[in-house]
Each structure stands twice: as C-alpha cells, then as structure tokens.
Amino acid sequence: MEPTLTKSPLLTGAPAAILLKNTPMIKLLDIEKVYHTDTIETVALNRVNLTINKGEFVSVMGPSGCGKSTLLSLMGLLDEPTGGTIEIDGRAVTSYSDKELARVRNHKIGFIFQSFHLINDLSVLDNVELPLLYRAGMSGKERRQRAQAALEKVGLIARTKHFPSQLSGGQRQRVAIARALAGAPEIILADEPTGNLDSVMGDEIMDLLLGLNRQEGTTIVMVTHDENMAHKTERLIRFFDGSQVS
Amino acid sequence: MLFSYLKLAWKVLLRRKFFTFISLFGIAFTLMVLLVVVAMFDYTVGAHYPESRLDRMVFANFLHVKFKDGGNMNTPLSYHLLDKYVRTLRTPEKVAIASNFHATPSYVGNRKLDLDLRYTDATFWQVLDFNFREGKAFQEADVKAAAHVAVINRTTARQYFGTETGVVGRTIVVNQTNYRVQGVVDDVPAMRFCSYADVWVPITTSPDDLQHVQLNGDYLAIILAKSSGDVPAVQAEFERAMKRVPLPDPKGMDYLDLHADRLMASFSRQLMSPLTEYKSDGLELLYPILAGLALLFMLLPALNLININVSRIMERSSEIGVRKAFGATGGKLVSQFLVENIFLTLIGGILGLSLAYVALQLISGSDLLAYARFELNWQIFAWALLVTVFFGVLSGVYPAFKMSRLQPVQALKGSGK
Numbered sequence: 001m002e003p004t005l006t007k008s009p010l011l012t013g014a015p016a017a018i019l020l021k022n023t024p025m026i027k028l029l030d031i032e033k034v035y036h037t038d039t040i041e042t043v044a045l046n047r048v049n050l051t052i053n054k055g056e057f058v059s060v061m062g063p064s065g066c067g068k069s070t071l072l073s074l075m076g077l078l079d080e081p082t083g084g085t086i087e088i089d090g091r092a093v094t095s096y097s098d099k100e101l102a103r104v105r106n107h108k109i110g111f112i113f114q115s116f117h118l119i120n121d122l123s124v125l126d127n128v129e130l131p132l133l134y135r136a137g138m139s140g141k142e143r144r145q146r147a148q149a150a151l152e153k154v155g156l157i158a159r160t161k162h163f164p165s166q167l168s169g170g171q172r173q174r175v176a177i178a179r180a181l182a183g184a185p186e187i188i189l190a191d192e193p194t195g196n197l198d199s200v201m202g203d204e205i206m207d208l209l210l211g212l213n214r215q216e217g218t219t220i221v222m223v224t225h226d227e228n229m230a231h232k233t234e235r236l237i238r239f240f241d242g243s244q245v246s
Numbered sequence: 247m248l249f250s251y252l253k254l255a256w257k258v259l260l261r262r263k264f265f266t267f268i269s270l271f272g273i274a275f276t277l278m279v280l281l282v283v284v285a286m287f288d289y290t291v292g293a294h295y296p297e298s299r300l301d302r303m304v305f306a307n308f309l310h311v312k313f314k315d316g317g318n319m320n321t322p323l324s325y326h327l328l329d330k331y332v333r334t335l336r337t338p339e340k341v342a343i344a345s346n347f348h349a350t351p352s353y354v355g356n357r358k359l360d361l362d363l364r365y366t367d368a369t370f371w372q373v374l375d376f377n378f379r380e381g382k383a384f385q386e387a388d389v390k391a392a393a394h395v396a397v398i399n400r401t402t403a404r405q406y407f408g409t410e411t412g413v414v415g416r417t418i419v420v421n422q423t424n425y426r427v428q429g430v431v432d433d434v435p436a437m438r439f440c441s442y443a444d445v446w447v448p449i450t451t452s453p454d455d456l457q458h459v460q461l462n463g464d465y466l467a468i469i470l471a472k473s474s475g476d477v478p479a480v481q482a483e484f485e486r487a488m489k490r491v492p493l494p495d496p497k498g499m500d501y502l503d504l505h506a507d508r509l510m511a512s513f514s515r516q517l518m519s520p521l522t523e524y525k526s527d528g529l530e531l532l533y534p535i536l537a538g539l540a541l542l543f544m545l546l547p548a549l550n551l552i553n554i555n556v557s558r559i560m561e562r563s564s565e566i567g568v569r570k571a572f573g574a575t576g577g578k579l580v581s582q583f584l585v586e587n588i589f590l591t592l593i594g595g596i597l598g599l600s601l602a603y604v605a606l607q608l609i610s611g612s613d614l615l616a617y618a619r620f621e622l623n624w625q626i627f628a629w630a631l632l633v634t635v636f637f638g639v640l641s642g643v644y645p646a647f648k649m650s651r652l653q654p655v656q657a658l659k660g661s662g663k
C-alpha cells in the first residue's frame with residue numbers, strides 16, 4: 001500500500017492494473033520450512049524471500065521435491081512456516097488465530113490442488129458451493145447462483161448434479177477450479193493444475209486461468225512442469241533444493 | 247447453517263449406505279434389546295395392575311429357619327403365623343393374607359382345564375386394585391361364612407363358559423367343589439405371583455386347617471402401608487413382631503428370619519441368598535450385578551459405534567482438509583460432525599424404538615408368558631437414547647475435533663490416520 005502512495009503521482013492516468021502491479025499481494029520474508037520425521041529432518045524451504053504483486057500471474061518451476069508445493073501451501077495458509085513471516089495484502093498473518101486464518105482463506109484465497117481434492121460425497125454443485133458455505137449471512141439462493149456462475153465459466157453447467165466419481169479427470173479439475181473461483185478470491189494458488197491432464201485439457205485450463213488473470217485481475221501463482229505453460233505467464237520463478245534460483 | 251448441516255448429513259448417510267447400515271443396525275439393535283429387557287423387568291417388579299400401589303406395599307412370603315447344626319429351611323408361611331403376628335400389626339393400613347396359587351384340574355365337558363386357584367381373604371381385594379369387568383369381590387361376610395363364591399379372570403370365563411359376560415351367578419367347579427361366580431376381573435400376568443390366579447376363592451374354603459399352630463404353610467401376606475413414606479415404619483414394626491414368634495423347637499433351631507420386603511427385595515432375598523446367606527435382602531449386590539450386566543451388554547455395541555465413527559472420520563480426513571482450506575473454522579467442522587452424529591443416532595434411536603415395539607407386541611401376542619402385556623418404558627428409552635447420543639457425539643466429535651486442529655495440508659494428506 002505504501003509503495004502505491006509514494007509512486008502514485010508518477011503513475012497518474014495509468015490503467016488500474018498497472019497501478020495494482022506495484023502493490024505486494026503475497027510477501028514471504030525469510031521463510032523457512034523444516035519437516036521432521038522420525039529420524040530425518042528435511043529442509044523444504046530455506047530462507048525464501050519472495051514478493052508476488054497484485055494482479056501478477058507467476059509460474060513456479062523446479063525439479064520434484066524442491067519445495068514448490070510447500071511454498072504454495074504456505075502462501076495459501078494451509079501450513080505454518082518453521083520460521084519467517086508471511087504477509088497477505090499487507091498484513092502479517094503468521095500470528096493469526098484459527099478464525100482469522102479461516103477468514104483469509106475463505107475470502108482472499110482459492111486453492112487448486114494437483115489431485116483435485118473434491119469431496120466425493122457431494123455433488124458437483126455442492127462441491128463448488130463449499131467456500132460460500134462458510135460466508136456468514138449468504139443465503140442458500142445466492143450460494144447456488146454464484147456456484148452456477150462459476151460452473152458456467154468452466155463449461156460444466158450441465159454437470160451440476162453429477163458426483164465427482166462420474167466425471168473425467170479434466171472435468172474434475174474444472175470443478176476444482178470452479179470451486180476456487182466461486183468465492184471470487186483475489187488470489188488463486190494452483191499446484192500443478194494440469195499435471196494429471198492431457199495437453200488439450202491442459203491448454204483449456206491454462207486459457208481459463210489466463211482469462212481470469214486478465215479480465216478480473218486475479219493474482220495467480222501456479223506450479224507447473226510444463227515450460228510452454230510457464231512461458232505464457234508474466235513471471236517465471238525457478239526453485240532448486242528449497243531456494244529460489246531465478 | 248443448521249439446515250445445510252442437516253442436508254449434508256442426510257446426503258452423507260445416503261452416500262455411505264454400508265456405514266450407515268452398520269451404525270444404525272448397531273444402535274437400533276442394542277436399544278431394542280435393552281428396551282425389551284427393561285420392559286420385562288418393569289413388568290415383573292414395576293407398579294402395575296393389580297399391584298398399582300406397589301410403592302406402599304411390602305410382602306411377607308418366605309420364612310427362613312436357621313438350624314443349630316448349620317442347616318437351613320426356606321418355606322412359605324402358615325396362616326396361623328400371618329394371622330396372629332402380621333394381621334395384628336398397627337402401622338399398616340391393611341394386611342391381606344392369601345395362599346399361593348396352585349394348578350387345579352377342572353373340566354368343561356370332556357376337556358380338562360388347568361386353572362390356577364388361590365385362596366384369599368376379603369382384604370386382598372382392598373389392598374390390590376383389580377378391574378372388575380362384572381360382579382364384585384367377595385366380602386368379609388362371605389369369608390366368615392366360608393361361602394362358595396369365586397372371582398375368575400376373563401380368560402377363564404371365556405374358556406369355561408364360552409363367554410366373558412353374564413357369567414356372574416353361574417357355577418364353576420374347581421377342585422371338585424362348586425363355586426358361584428361373583429365377579430370377573432381382567433387377566434393378571436403370571437409374573438405377579440402374589441396376586442395372579444385364574445380363580446380366587448375365600449380362604450376359609452381351603453381344605454387346610456388354618457388355625458393349626460406351625461411355622462410353615464402355603465400362605466403369604468401383602469401389607470399396605472398408609473403411604474410410601476410409612477413403609478420403613480411398617481417394616482420396623484414387622485421386625486419387632488417377628489421377634490415375639492416362639493421357636494417351635496428351640497433345641498434344634500437357632501433363629502427365624504422373616505421380613506416384610508418390597509417386591510424387588512423379596513425376589514432378591516431369595517435369588518441372592520447363596521451370596522448373602524440370608525443376612526440381607528441382597529439388593530446391594532443385585533443392583534450392581536444387574537447394572538454391570540447391562541453395561542457389559544452395551545459395551546460391545548458402544549465400542550463398535552466408537553470404532554466405526556472414529557474410522558469414518560479418519561477416512562474423511564481429506565474432506566476436513568479441503569473444508570479448512572476453503573475457510574471452515576475448527577468450530578464449524580466440529581459442529582458439522584456433531585449434527586451428523588446426533589442425526590444418525592436419533593434415526594437409530596427411532597428405529598430401535600420401533601423394533602422394540604414390534605418385538606414386545608410379538609412377545610405379548612405369543613403365549614410364552616401367561617397374560618403378559620409388555621409396554622415400552624419411555625423413561626428408559628430416553629436414557630438409552632441419551633447414552634447413545636453421548637457415545638455418538640463423543641466418538642464422532644472427538645476425532646473431528648482433533649483433526650480440525652491439524653494444519654489443512656496435514657489433514658489433506660490424511661495424517662489423521
């Protein structure tokens with residue numbers, strides 16, 4: 001926010017998107033993540049400093065096991081860092097309570113997992129409504145309308161009553177994307193969203209994310225193994241062994 | 247929110263038919279057995295027709311004699327003993343004396359009918375409250391005059407006369423003796439063994455020599471206290487009176503043991519005698535034993551329910567992770583599983599209640615137990631349901647609570663397992 005204020009005189013008249021791009025959305029300061037198992041200690045992230053600005057579409061690449069998923073879970077507040085500070089939209093969330101964390105996850109973040117993580121007992125529509133279920137004061141009707149709108153965007157409006165087990169992998173991933181979109185979050189974190197899909201499906205999903213970033217200014221961080229996809233994004237970050245290398 | 251939780255619970259239960267079936271079956275079956283057993287128990291020792299004033303009643307029906315050589319004798323009482331030492335008590339409102347019932351052959355044409363016959367005094371009809379379908383009880387004057395009059399139950403009227411109505415004034419032959427029917431009452435279940443019979447006649451028509459001085463006989467006393475609070479006073483006076491009963495054979499006999507017990511205690515005193523050696527009514531042992539058996543019986547299904555619930559929630563670890571990732575607080579997750587568990591348990595409870603109802607109808611309808619009409623005990627149902635809900639909630643919510651405190655990634659990976 002402060003950078004916006006100081007730079008704003010220079011940027012007068014610039015499109016809102018550009019103005020936004022100089023404001024940090026996610027800031028990792030000295031982030032460290034160490035996993036302890038019975039005997040081994042794995043340093044998954046080693047003193048990472050990284051800023052993702054508002055409206056950016058960033059892709060993250062690196063060999064398997066270098067800490068990409070760990071990085072994304074920390075950004076999505078799905079796990080706690082061993083050390084360092086995370087700021088979301090200018091606020092340090094590291095000391096947030098369960099309730100405050102839940103609120104940020106619900107309002108600001110939409111997560112797309114590599115293995116979809118749909119709830120098999122729920123229909124497609126109910127899966128997509130899930131984030132809205134935790135919004136205080138939203139009526140059932142509004143929840144349904146928003147979920148339907150999100151399904152419309154991913155082209156699955158005809159499948160609302162199906163269950164995840166009745167869908168193909170690509171369709172499931174699109175449901176997962178619709179679920180991430182339903183709450184209209186400012187940030188989308190996608191962990192290898194096309195990793196389990198064939199290239200045609202992968203391209204479709206990539207287009208969807210690009211559209212979202214361009215039209216709605218959603219900040220997106222995507223982990224991928226696909227160079228082609230990574231090059232479609234504005235910024236590419238490479239990781240190796242728990243550290244950012246470029 | 248509650249509504250969407252309920253909707254969700256319903257969907258989950260429908261989607262997981264096997265789990266739902268096992269859980270519901272466990273809950274319903276346990277509740278059913280519990281309700282049936284309690285209904286039978288209550289039926290035997292609860293305040294029911296014709297002993298509806300059971301809270302004011304004590305029974306003297308067995309005498310225990312301890313011999314000096316260590317031997318024991320356990321026997322029903324003589325009329326003389328009851329008439330002289332019990333009927334004369336001052337604290338009770340009324341004292342009824344009756345014989346035990348005995349199967350007595352009777353004939354309708356060529357058909358043999360085994361009727362259970364009991365000899366009673368007139369007070370018997372005042373202490374107990376029989377429902378008279380027609381006619382009335384025999385009175386003091388009938389007993390004094392050894393009148394050959396009888397009260398019969400409806401089934402006997404139907405079997406003997408072919409009709410339940412208009413039989414007052416007709417003659418029934420029992421034990422080769424003619425009795426004029428004076429009243430017809432509703433059937434009394436056989437477990438009420440101080441009041442039950444098919445035919446009741448004046449005690450004075452008994453072939454026994456009632457005034458013969460002896461201890462043992464074939465009789466019992468039903469004592470009605472003025473109020474339930476007065477029962478201890480009645481029992482105290484009874485104990486004092488019994489001290490005055492002389493030992494017929496002071497050389498051979500050590501002492502007499504005769505008590506006025508509440509119905510449950512009178513059963514227990516006999517049942518538990520191998521353990522208590524007649525030193526107490528044995529309730530202090532019987533109740534813990536019954537409670538222990540009941541707990542043991544419920545333990546297995548409870549463990550099963552807990553096990554199923556825990557593994558079910560472990561299975562849903564990834565669901566918990568997803569919900570957390572999209573903004574569920576720990577509290578919301580716990581409430582979700584709470585609603586789900588209570589919902590499931592309540593369905594199981596209602597199912598168990600219906601099963602118990604059907605089972606009791608079937609048992610009542612069969613001739614397994616004479617004249618038995620079992621009823622559901624709502625209080626026990628409420629308690630059992632409460633216990634089930636408690637286990638359901640405990641077993642469902644505790645693991646949900648633990649998992650809701652995991653980091654979302656851990657739950658997503660199923661680290662709960």
Ligand SMILES: Nc1ncnc2c1ncn2[C@@H]1O[C@H](COP(=O)(O)OP(=O)(O)O)[C@@H](O)[C@H]1O
Pocket residue numbers: 035036037042043044062063064065066067068069070071
């Ligand atoms: N829950 C965990 N417990 C122990 N080690 C873990 C755990 N999660 C990840 N790791 C380890 O941390 C490192 C980084 O993992 P991850 O972030 O999943 O890598 P990537 O997504 O880049 O393949 C790996 O060495 C992995 O084995």
Ligand SMILES: [Mg+2]
Pocket residue numbers: 068069070191
């Ligand atoms: Mg990964």
